[in-house]
Amino acid sequence: MDIQEIRKQFPILHQEVNGNPLVYLDSAATSQKPVKVIEAVDRYYREYNSNVHRGVHTLGTLATDGYEGAREKVRKFINANSTEEIIFVRGTTTGLNTVAASYGRVNVGEGDEIVITPMEHHSNIIPWQQVAKATGATLKYLPLQEDGSISLEDVEKTVTSNTKIVSVMHVSNVLGTINPVKEIAAIAHKNGAIMVVDGAQSTPHMKIDVQDLDCDFFAFSGHKMCGPTGIGVLYGKKALLEKMEPIEFGGEMIDFVNLYDSTWKELPWKFEGGTPIIAGAIGLGAAIDFLEEVGLDNILAHEHKLAEYAIERLKDVDGVTVYGPKKRAGVVTFNISDVHPHDVATVLDAEGIAVRAGHHCAQPLMKWLKVSATARASFYLYNTESEIDTFVKGLIKTKEYFGNVLY
Structure with a gap:
């Protein structure tokens, strides 16, 4: 290197x-961008700027190929099973809020528990506070060790049969703590809970394998990993995503609209309402190419x-x-x-x-x-x-x- x-x-x-x-x-706030990424975004706007999925003309096809090609790059990058599990969002914040709103508010009720840590970024605290307030669930915090790490023994004590969601950052943006999310996920699953991972500070720096981690949801941002701002990814297990309702409605995400009811497209598009972040996704794909080369x-x-x-x-x-x-x-x-x-x-x-x-x-x-x-x-x-x-x-x-x- x-x-x-x-x-x-x-x-x-x-x-x-x-x-x-x-x-x-x-760089924990935002990374700088290599020429390869800058040129990829510039090329899209200069040479084939068009909306995706909707048109049959040449520019529309090129844009769709670039956008969906980036989704496949993301799938390989984090070793997801299918591109159906890769949702393009605005960033980690949007990804975590989507899980909280679409999954949390539906699957959590009074007497249930949501477990997080005191080291979380506000983006992984406030959405769960709102879910707890809306549903009557209890928000619980894993204790931290003196050095700011997490003890699996404490996880075993804190996560119970009443716990429905465990949400933990992979790497702390303050302490640099690398949390044992794979082991935490196993404890969560043993108790019937799902595991959500904030991967904003890990994805740019280390190999991510969502299947090995066995997390149910994993969110990260492009701008922290040499990509453009305004683009991120929410990974979710297909079985969970299929049962979830979209939280943003409009063009792109619909199958058919009647006067009084509508149906949604299949995954992943039902979660991508409106014109998507086309240039951002193409730039993220270029960033993944760059990081894998290094x-x-x-x-x-x-x-x-x-x-x-x-x-x-x-x-x-x-x-x-x-x-x-x-x-x-x-x-x-x-x-x-x-x-x-x-x-x-x-x-x-x-x-x-x-x-x-x-x-x-x-x-x-x-x-x-x-x-x-x-x-x-x-x-x-x-x-x-x-x-x-x-x-x-x-x-x-x-x-x-x-x-x-x-x-």
Whole structure:
């Protein structure tokens, strides 16, 4: 894996920000896009822009082939059984909300339980809060270990015969925790519950096999895996999807419309109302091609190495607290004593270094950590150890600056 050759394929990385070379350490929020993806989207709009499924003319056929071809790429990428199980959505948030609204509100009732964790992104908390309020179900939380990991023993104790849904993020966007979703799914199924996985932070970085995980639903976003914004995927087991009703109605998803009743198309189209995200799907297909050329195993190994290196280098900065387990994905979330995370991010930005600061859409986790906010550096296939060195120098400068201001 030649990092410099990979970096050449990302035009945005070769610029200066505030007079300094850009060091982009915010890929957990959104990844940068390689030329292959940019060109695929551009080509669609330049050469065969058309709606899909509806027309028999040449451009319509090309667009349909590109759109449905991307669905097949996704199917192979996550090893789904069939393209009928691949629903194109706007992103992870839409995917999780679809499961909550279409499956949760119908299959959960008073006295039932929904089990999630305190580390979840808001997109995997609020939909279940709404289901619980609407149905009278109980929302339960798995306890976290001191380092922010999950104990399977606690899963066994928390998931009961009353549990109908277990929904857990595969990788924490704050702590970098890699959750044992396969083992959690087995416990959920043993108790008669379904397993929902938020794969937003895992799919860009590691091989996903939904059949091996045996999850019932799995959602992820294209923009975090070198693809365009506004496109994502909801995988669902066919038997479950067939029983679910769509939550968005209009063109594309109908079979026949009468004055007082309508019928729906078969899977996957019954969940894709309106003109679909054609350019986004084609761009996502190109992103999958790119990631598979690089190799997901190579990407994961590279990110683990960067995270280990970053944590070691952060020892050079006085007053740094790093959150999360030792074994983690390519995310390092931290605070510097006596310096607000937003101030850290602001000073780093002046040095051309992009990191995230705030609650990271994980306010319950911030409360568990007993902080109001944190700073976060997140790494991807195009980051280097020299960029981490620059990042650490920026933190030392930040510490010195605020030390002089305070004292």
